[in-house]
């Protein structure tokens with residue numbers, strides 16, 4: 066708040082002062098000027114403006130300036146009530162689609178779109194006529210007419226928040242819709258919505274005045290600015306101030322609310338806040354001999370423009386043993402992140418995930434109930450996502466977010482969970498953890514937020530850490546530290562690590578096994594040593610050749626892969642790498658190569674697998 070005030074500009078200050086004066090006037094106006102406003106004076110009826118009557122008098126000789134001042138209370142009260150009605154209906158309606166499932170969500174979103182298309186004033190008139198012409202009808206009518214605009218704003222704002230990683234992590238932890246809404250979404254969209262709601266008081270003021278002006282709002286003996294404007298207009302040739310005076314108050318009131326809302330909104334945008342870090346989730350007991358993860362036939366599909374399903378991940382199968390470190394590598398768009406999100410059931414609508422088999426920590430997800438699946442995913446996996454800006458809930462203290470994992474999945478008491486949170490922050494080498502747990506994510510640096518997310522993952526004692534490009538958004542100086550930390554935790558806790566990276570040097574250096582992805586498919590699955598000795602797939606070879614080594618000649622350009630990866634809608638028939646492959650022949654361009662085993666630890670999907678020595682890239686990772 067202090068930083069907001071420091072950044073306030075003259076327009077904001079003027080608008081705030083004008084509003085304050087109006088509010089004071091609304092409170093004290095009727096006490097001071099009621100007598101003057103009601104006192105009739107037949108001698109001075111319909112008088113023009115003068116030193117005694119600044120806005121002149123009405124047909125009964127009542128002072129119009131005093132009446133305008135008195136009308137401030139009712140005018141503002143009606144406007145605020147209408148704005149509140151609009152917010153109470155519009156904001157919950159707009160937020161609902163972000164937590165509802167498929168069909169109901171589409172229904173609510175469609176209803177919002179349709180209602181936004183209705184002309185507001187017509188809707189207000191319609192409601193006003195049904196409820197009964199008068200102040201109540203006008204206020205409810207204007208409130209309802211404003212609701213769709215606020216609903217649309219709430220819908221877009223909350224959709225942005227709902228796609229953040231900390232909401233995905235909360236879903237993975239099995240949070241109910243109620244919790245998602247009130248704990249994770251609402252606190253992070255409240256500010257812009259309240260500010261817009263404040264601005265909407267200005268619109269409501271103008272709209273209610275317009276209805277009163279038309280004789281459809283406030284009725285005698287009550288009166289508001291619109292009503293006074295209407296009366297003043299009837300005698301405008303005799304006394305222009307009778308109309309101009311109340312009109313001026315309407316305009317000033319509307320402007321003050323609108324300007325203040327606008328200025329505070331833009332100020333709030335400039336004040337740095339809401340910086341978050343990545344998300345994670347926790348553990349479950351499993352049989353040590355089981356694979357931690359076994360997936361076969363994984364598909365993730367997104368609909369094309371004409372609705373046909375397109376494979377972003379196409380028939381991916383692999384396993385992970387306890388404690389194993391496996392990397393997934395490939396160019397942008399090859400399906401690395403989608404594979405990880407698909408495994409964690411975090412693909413958002415309209416994406417669709419299917420698999421032939423998915424076992425996590427030995428448990429078969431096909432036979433698990435939705436609740437068991439959520440528990441299993443939440444307890445066995447820790448997800449360290451790409452963007453440390455979006456992974457922690459900016460409205461909650463870091464320690465609370467960590468502690469919740471242990472409370473939900475390990476059934477720990479609040480105090481035990483809080484103690485564990487401190488220990489886990491210490492475990493990921495965050496100094497002064499007892500103080501840090503009480504801080505908000507924006508008080509952490511990028512590297513610390515990523516560590517906090519890793520710590521959150523450890524709270525549940527995970528058997529598998531899914532790290533989706535965990536260093537992409539970090540400063541180069543802390544990238545290595547975060548990778549070192551993941552490796553150390555893998556060694557200490559025995560949790561398997563699935564590390565996604567676009568950098569083949571990093572994964573061959575950090576992992577024991579590497580999955581090379583292209584066009585949504587695993588084109589080569591080999592041990593890091595085998596890859597270093599010579600990749601079998603031409604794409605993997607090209608990736609390796611593009612990595613500079615200690616022995617690369619400085620004056621020679623690095624190898625690049627010609628062309629660019631195919632988009633989902635333009636996936637070629639046969640091998641998807643064929644258009645860029647120097648070895649491609651007719652069969653490559655027409656027939657999908659099968660995944661063949663070249664050795665016990667190596668599978669490759671190519672018609673022309675050719676192991677060949679390329680030299681080591683380990684020294685660069």
Ligand SMILES: Nc1ncnc2c1ncn2[C@@H]1O[C@H](COP(=O)(O)OP(=O)(O)OP(=O)(O)O)[C@@H](O)[C@H]1O
Pocket residue numbers: 367377395396397398399400401402403404416567632633
């Ligand atoms: N929500 C979505 N809707 C439609 N297509 C999507 C969506 N998310 C991802 N895709 C598509 O799926 C494919 C795989 O994307 P993905 O993000 O998994 O690639 P990636 O290898 O992780 O790339 P990057 O390194 O850039 O993150 C891409 O073609 C991408 O355009």
